[in-house]
Amino acid sequence: DYGNAERNSRDNGNGTMEAIYFGNIKVWGYGAGNGPWIMADLENGLFSGVNQRYNANDPSISHRFLTAIVKGGPNRWAIRGGNAQSGGVSTFYDGVRPNVAGYNPMKKEGAIILGIGGDNSVGARGTFYEGVMTSGYPSDATENAVQANITAAGYATGSTGTGLTPGTSVSLRATTACCTDRYLHHTGSTVDTAVVGSGSSATEKGNASWTVRTGLGSGSCVSFESKNVAGQYLRHQNYRLYLQANDGSSLFAQDATFCPEAGRNGQGASLRSLNFSDRYVRHYDNIGYIAANGGSNTFDSATAYSDDVSWLVSSPWAS
Structure with missing residues (x-):
């Protein structure tokens, strides 16, 4: 109010x-x-x-x-x-x-x-x-x-220079000191982080690659379509991240839309949830969430929050 x-x-x-x-x-x-x-x-x-x-x-x-x-x-x-x-x-x-x-x-x-x-x-x-x-x-x-x-x-999210341009393909690498060899990745419908490198299988490289789309819920933000599972998008449900097919609903469009900002730790980009504006895409125990900086959920822990919600935008592992 x-x-x-x-x-x-x-x-x-x-x-x-x-x-x-x-x-x-x-x-x-x-x-x-x-x-x-x-x-x-x-x-x-x-x-x-x-x-x-x-x-x-x-x-x-x-x-x-x-x-x-x-x-x-x-x-x-x-x-x-x-x-x-x-x-x-x-x-x-x-x-x-x-x-x-x-x-x-x-x-x-x-x-x-x-x-x-x-x-x-x-x-x-x-x-x-x-x-x-x-x-x-x-x-x-x-x-x-x-x-x-x-x-x-001219209100804006400060996304200039994040490299998240609709139509391009990217991989998103964690910046937390423990995990700089890990990328935002899907294992089936589960969104997690995984170690991906030049020796990884083509499937694993595809699982860690995303096509940036104009935001399904807002044209000023972005959505992420899986590079190797066409029509399936990164979205949140009950604060957990999943890979799911776009069902065309307004709720899906909002859940699958993220607004890029300059990385909260000074590196890369942070991805704010469109419909939970105090929550950002975060890796916690290698699982993907939208998390607040402090809260009742374990994945809302303030420890390493700025690092965990900052992602380096790099060339996609899968072309």
């Missing part, structure tokens, strides 16, 4: 918040597709439109950088959003307050929150860059002008 919340960090009842929510939880409200969605946290409910739960006009969004807007006035509120790198903002809802008791009139209290619920609950992770809360109800024209300034700023 980011926005207007209770001053005492407690749930003070329906209508005591008006914050932007961005995510894919479906407990209270959701929109079309598999998410994530821009919604409004109005306390005791995430709303994607006038109705509780499902509202078809609130679309799933997969932009690497997102402009999200929630605005409200007397018995009126709106959800707007767009790609923070290009284009304008669209309106996903503009109308009366939700048809549930307690949300009209609103009882907003004016505190500002970031990354938590109004009752101080913590239920998600994400990356926030900048935001603003305004007094009053800004016009669409004002927000459109702000969006033009945002796109002009």
